[in-house]
Amino acid sequence: MRATVTSVVVPDQEHSARAIENLIATYAELVDAGDFAGLGAMFADGVFGGEGDAVASGRETIEKLFRATVRVYDDGTPRTKHVTTNVRIDVDEVAGTAVSHSYVTVFQALPDLPMQPIVAGRYRDVFERKQGTWRFAERRFTTDLVGDVSRHLLVGREILGT
Helix, strand or coil, rough: CCCCCCCCCCCHHHHHHHHHHHHHHHHHHHHHHHHHHHHHHCCCCCEEECCCEEEEECCCHHHHHHHHEECCCCCCCCCEEEEEEEEEEEECCCCEEEEEEEEEEEEEEEEEEEEEEEEEEEEEEEEECCEEEEEEEEEEEEEEEEECCCCEEEECHHHHHC
């Protein structure tokens, strides 16, 4: 007897959107934990950058970018919380690609700095599904508002495009 395939299960758009939301949340958790190696792994086959041509790609380059730009404190974290909201995800199940747009507000608090928003902006993300797993292909950040980032960045405000 020969086996035949009579139907193929089409990937579920809601399941894909949830998997992508989880990637977006995991990015925030990794940054806030100071896990820059994890961020490098997350973008190992992708690109990360701001507006224009300034992008980093590959595991080592992206890890190095975060280590060179984000201040880390004695607890191993940047003492921030990245809050991602207004997430809109458009999935193309057939192509195995997706695009999302979201807002981000970064809060920071230190013993001598009351909790405050320090940056607000937007993400534009591109995702791809490889071997059934969603991953970042590209993340672009646009800065809209900048507060006191002197305790967050190791370089000046120009890294945020302001």
